[in-house]
Amino acid sequence: MSAWGFVFLAYGIVWFALLIYLGNLKRRFRKVERELSSLRSSGGLKKNA
Amino acid sequence: MELLKQTLWVLWKDLLLELRRRESILAMFFFGTLLLFVFHFAFEIPAEKAAEMAPGLLWLAFLFTGTLGLTQLFQAERENHCLDALLLSPMDRASLYLAKVFFNLSLMLLIELVVFPLFWVLFNLAFWNLLPSLFLVAFLGTIGFCVLGTLFSAVTLKARARELLLPLILFPLMIPVILATVRGMEIILRTGKFTEAFSWLRLLIGFDVIFFTVGFLIFEWVIEA
Amino acid sequence: MAGTMQKRGRGRRVTGILALAFILVGLYFALIEAPPDAYQGDVQRIMYVHIPSILTAYLSFFIVFIGSCLFLWKREKRDDILARSAAEIGVLFTSLTIIEGSIWGKPTWGVWWTWDARLTLTAILLLIFVGYLMLRSLIEDENRGAVCSAVVGVIGFLDIPLIHMSVYWWRTLHQPPSILRPDKLPWENVHPSMLIALAVNFAAFILLYFYLLSLRFRVGEMEEEVKTLKLYGGAS
Numbered sequence: 001m002s003a004w005g006f007v008f009l010a011y012g013i014v015w016f017a018l019l020i021y022l023g024n025l026k027r028r029f030r031k032v033e034r035e036l037s038s039l040r041s042s043g044g045l046k047k048n049a
Numbered sequence: 050m051e052l053l054k055q056t057l058w059v060l061w062k063d064l065l066l067e068l069r070r071r072e073s074i075l076a077m078f079f080f081g082t083l084l085l086f087v088f089h090f091a092f093e094i095p096a097e098k099a100a101e102m103a104p105g106l107l108w109l110a111f112l113f114t115g116t117l118g119l120t121q122l123f124q125a126e127r128e129n130h131c132l133d134a135l136l137l138s139p140m141d142r143a144s145l146y147l148a149k150v151f152f153n154l155s156l157m158l159l160i161e162l163v164v165f166p167l168f169w170v171l172f173n174l175a176f177w178n179l180l181p182s183l184f185l186v187a188f189l190g191t192i193g194f195c196v197l198g199t200l201f202s203a204v205t206l207k208a209r210a211r212e213l214l215l216p217l218i219l220f221p222l223m224i225p226v227i228l229a230t231v232r233g234m235e236i237i238l239r240t241g242k243f244t245e246a247f248s249w250l251r252l253l254i255g256f257d258v259i260f261f262t263v264g265f266l267i268f269e270w271v272i273e274a
Numbered sequence: 275m276a277g278t279m280q281k282r283g284r285g286r287r288v289t290g291i292l293a294l295a296f297i298l299v300g301l302y303f304a305l306i307e308a309p310p311d312a313y314q315g316d317v318q319r320i321m322y323v324h325i326p327s328i329l330t331a332y333l334s335f336f337i338v339f340i341g342s343c344l345f346l347w348k349r350e351k352r353d354d355i356l357a358r359s360a361a362e363i364g365v366l367f368t369s370l371t372i373i374e375g376s377i378w379g380k381p382t383w384g385v386w387w388t389w390d391a392r393l394t395l396t397a398i399l400l401l402i403f404v405g406y407l408m409l410r411s412l413i414e415d416e417n418r419g420a421v422c423s424a425v426v427g428v429i430g431f432l433d434i435p436l437i438h439m440s441v442y443w444w445r446t447l448h449q450p451p452s453i454l455r456p457d458k459l460p461w462e463n464v465h466p467s468m469l470i471a472l473a474v475n476f477a478a479f480i481l482l483y484f485y486l487l488s489l490r491f492r493v494g495e496m497e498e499e500v501k502t503l504k505l506y507g508g509a510s
Contacts, residue, residue: 040503259436
């Protein structure tokens with residue numbers, strides 16, 4: 001593998017991994033946000049009941 | 050000194066139990082010896098290399114044997130809610146830590162006292178006169194092992210797969226001790242004197258002091274969690 | 275309460291955008307503007323991600339330490355969430371550091387792995403991080419898990435200097451110093467673009483790190499809130 005091959009391999013792995021992790025975090029964020037808002041609204045109903 | 054009295058009391062209880070049932074010490078001793086046998090089959094150790102490899106092999110054997118002892122360490126307290134009873138009493142938590150450290154230390158030292166000469170015989174080593182100095186280095190290393198190991202034995206007390214988890218957490222943190230003890234013993238075997246090994250010994254003593262203090266202070270939080 | 279959340283969210287977005295900007299500029303400097311190294315050629319460009327990665331990994335561990343100390347002292351949930359988040363991201367950056375170091379090592383030394391001090395230490399750091407996270411997942415009681423992993427976080431950090439010392443002594447006593455180490459920066463005849471590339475990439479990684487940490491922390495906070503709501507009903 002040429003020198004640039006190694007460089008692109010290293011850079012590629014780094015940014016790929018970071019992007020995957022970021023995507024994962026964002027997915028978790030949206031999921032928990034949804035859960036939280038649904039719990040809050042149903043919880044509010046319970047309080048008033 | 051109240052702390053000392055409580056420590057001695059718990060230590061005496063553990064030693065008495067051990068004396069009567071001898072489960073831990075016999076198992077540890079046979080396991081340690083068994084490891085030496087396995088090493089002999091696993092590694093081709095020519096006579097000239099035996100002295101070079103001795104510290105590493107010995108220390109490996111002690112590490113695994115000691116881990117065995119650590120998983121057993123709080124066994125008596127786990128049965129019959131003994132630990133809860135101890136925690137309900139106004140006993141200083143640190144004395145439990147001290148007692149357990151000394152208990153494990155005593156067990157390991159006894160085993161080392163036997164296994165060291167045994168190793169020498171099994172692998173046909175000379176240098177019998179260096180054994181006391183080697184033992185001193187091993188002693189310092191064993192203190193480091195017991196100090197940190199007791200703390201993590203308590204940390205993993207209620208964890209699943211604790212027999213796997215304990216070494217997983219403990220061994221990386223033990224690396225300074227492993228390196229210092231083995232290198233120190235190597236230097237003594239090579240040169241016959243302590244002088245070159247001083248920096249390693251200082252590291253060992255530093256390790257022992259630091260983590261003894263930290264363990265002493267932190268143990269209370271761990272055991273009460 | 276909502277006001278601070280919004281401010282934090284905004285700060286996070288700003289950090290994220292800044293991070294992206296620095297990353298792009300950093301990439302330009304690292305791959306195009308900076309000249310190839312006199313000895314190693316273009317392979318040396320890996321340094322521009324490797325050094326920031328290492329520093330970010332150590333920074334993460336420091337934050338685990340701070341979070342763990344604060345948690346053991348004050349027992350506030352948010353410190354535990356901070357430590358946990360920093361540990362997770364720390365594992366990521368430490369693994370990346372090792373992979374980068376390995377890839378850099380292959381053309382430079384001819385081997386994928388060597389037990390030189392830097393790689394060995396990073397591997398040990400990874401092991402400690404992993405132990406921290408495994409402990410958490412294997413202890414069922416939430417509170418005990420938090421306390422116990424905090425203990426690992428504190429002791430692990432205190433042990434690092436000792437591990438450093440022992441590994442370095444071990445390596446310098448046994449290996450001749452003639453091996454060219456890729457992290458040896460040639461301070462004489464350094465082209466200014468190399469320094470700029472390093473600085474920009476370093477800033478990029480730090481900004482990215484704090485962006486990820488803040489996001490992960492927020493996720494952790496919200497997950498805690500979900501748990502509390504589920505446990506105690508609608509009272510919030």
